[in-house]
Amino acid sequence: MGFRIEKNPAVPSRMVVFSFSVLSLFLASAVIGIIFLAYGINPIRAYTDVLSKTLGSFYGLSEIIRKSIPLLLCGAGLLLVFRTSFWNIGAEGQILMGALAATWAALFSNFPDFLLIPCLFLFGFIAGAVWGFIPTVLKSRFRISEVITTLMMNYIALYIVLFLIHGPWKGKTMRGFAYTDKFPASASLPLIGNTRIHWPTLIIALILVAAIYIILTRAKLGYEIKVISQSPKAGRYAGISYFKTVFWVMIISGGAAGLAGAGEVAGIHHLLRHPNQISMGYGYTAILVAWLARSNPVITIMTALLMAFIFVAGDTIQLSFGLPSQIVNVSTGLILFFLILSEGMMRYRISWKSKEG
């Protein structure tokens, strides 16, 4: 008897996906446990501590929801883009441009107070959409790979923000720190109770998820996406314009990331500060949010919460045990590693067969 690993042609069922994901989380926790042991920390104690401070506490739970907001906005948008086989790696930069535009609206526009918050989101959306639209033009006009351009535009956005907070937008009341001035109260988003959940952004994110679900199931755009992503040749045959489709998809995805940026500055920071503290890598993590949800936008709600949990758990470990911050990155890396591994393993099966022949 021998065995062979072969490709499983069947699409894995929901049960298989779920159990593989849970299993990979357990395996990742086991490996992270070894790292804890090396630091002389009892892993069981560490995990109970992390769980009680995240899922087991009101503050922990609220932080998970808070961090899932930008992940959900970016992740749902990216899911739509990836369904079109356009590889937008630029959500990080689109968040920053959204944050930048919202900051301009909050500090330098003279909108009346009651219009300020809607304008802030509108500007965030437009800035993110423009940042997402540029790579589609570069691809359609000059055939430049969107993977390169979206990624590089993240750095452009980063340095634009850095330039502004060190230069023209540097706050006069900030005693030399590289921040802008604080937003006026009319530009701050309302929060739920004493949490940091800025509920308007959360509602926008949930509406976006619903909208993307509807686009994919019953809109003309969704039909076009399905055709061109599965067979570009059939798309041409049916007269579907690849670039027109990608254009709309990137407007939605870039705009969603821009909304996330606007929500972060208006809901959490109330000023524009170092880009790494605003986008926090949400734009990159959102790629995983979209990817783990496969093609179902509703699942992004779960995967965004999962990723947010990993973020918050990392912060807790750092604070409770005084471990170096790099340990957090190692842990999140391991969790993602096992999740990706399980994704690959689901597509294969082991078949037992006798050796002859």
Place this chain on the structure above:
Amino acid sequence: MKNSNPILSMRNITKIFSGKVRANDAVNLDVHPGEIHALLGENGAGKTTLMNILSGYYRADEGEIFMHGKPVLFKSPRQAIENGIGMVHQHFMLVPQHTVAENIALGLKGLPFVFPLRIIEGRLREFVSKYDLSIEPGARIWQLSVGERQKVEIIKVLIRGARVLILDEPTSVLTPEEIDRLFRILKKMKAEGKAIIFITHKLGEVLEISDYITILRKGRVAASLPSSAIAQKEEKAKAELALKMVGREVILDVKKKHVNLGDAVLEVKDLLILNDRGSEAVKGISFSVRRGEIFGIVGVAGNGQGPLVEAITGHRPISGGGCTVTGEIGYIPEDRLNMGSVPDLTIAENSILTQYRNSCFSGHLFLNLPSIQEWAKKLIAMFNIMASGVNTPAKQLSGGNLQRLILARELSRNSSLLIAEQPTHGLDVGSIEYVWKSILEQRKNAGILLVSGDLSEALALCDRIGVMYHGKVTIFTGPFSNKIEKIGLKMIGM
């Protein structure tokens, strides 16, 4: 030459794909040392499948292979190579960043661990002088022309000790001068006593180079004869050969009701089309198709039929002349799996592929899902499509039912011009009849441009036939019974 024993014999080779498609059906092939054996046939005739079996990439479902009279069984390409069979693929298998010598060394046995390239270069020079294959061992593949890359592939095969060389459409990528050079090399190898199997669908070059010809059609041997049997001047025999390739054995009797001809729906005038490499694929042709008639385009594959259809359907720019279509075009593409349909989408979704913008099926933003479902159900009932429901993926349909779905969609568009490209290729008899009946029926509403690699189909259905050869067209008007010979000659450019 016939006195010698064959170096290679294939007996009753049968290969069945996915349980039903007979790519090879009881094929026999004998190849002698010092012989250039041409394997002729249309696309999909089974040439490449047969050669893949011989070179160990596939295993035959039935039949045997003999080398020097002894039965052999190749489980892998490596075993075929060890038995002296080497294949030069149509798409070269070389590493562009590596040098000629490095590419040749790749996978070669019996080389020392250190400095293997010196040995290779020595042996390379030997082959280069023997066959007059001027090539620089240190040159990198990406720097070489297509003809030079082919030489590297040939050396690769020779250096492994091949006595039987298989060349898969070796001339399709070469310039005329490069073809001359290749033929000189082949003649040298033939003089050495090597056997060469030369796969092609170009009849002209076959007569120039080969000693023996085997023609495959639909997986079976349609003819097998020495080239000397076809005297250079006997055009009749050549036409016969061309007709064997496209199949004329069965003159089909299709009942055609008389339909009155209407206005021209397609007007092609001095049309000039370039292919992807920028050379002329269609060289100033003119014809028209009127409502109520079926105009056939026939010819050996690759003579400009593809670019012509692409230009008419608007998928390829026109470089000169004009092409006017009156009204809408219904189009049944040759590639029904990836162009005519999207396999992962449902039958309902596929049923609106070319018409989803129609106001019956969608508004400004949204699809009208109930009416799409209704529509798909109607098409399934009208065209007798065997499907478990409108929401099953199209990939679950059989070839014949998928073609019926595409046919249903395109015929129901009320277009004035219907373009049907290889509409019955690979279908079973029942489906073929159904497709033919539907196309004939459509003459009431439209003019039909039928592009077919199957001459018997064109002869049975068409009112006029345009034979394409090297981008030019010659038009024949039916009845065709006494013109078949001439059509065959035109197909090979005579």
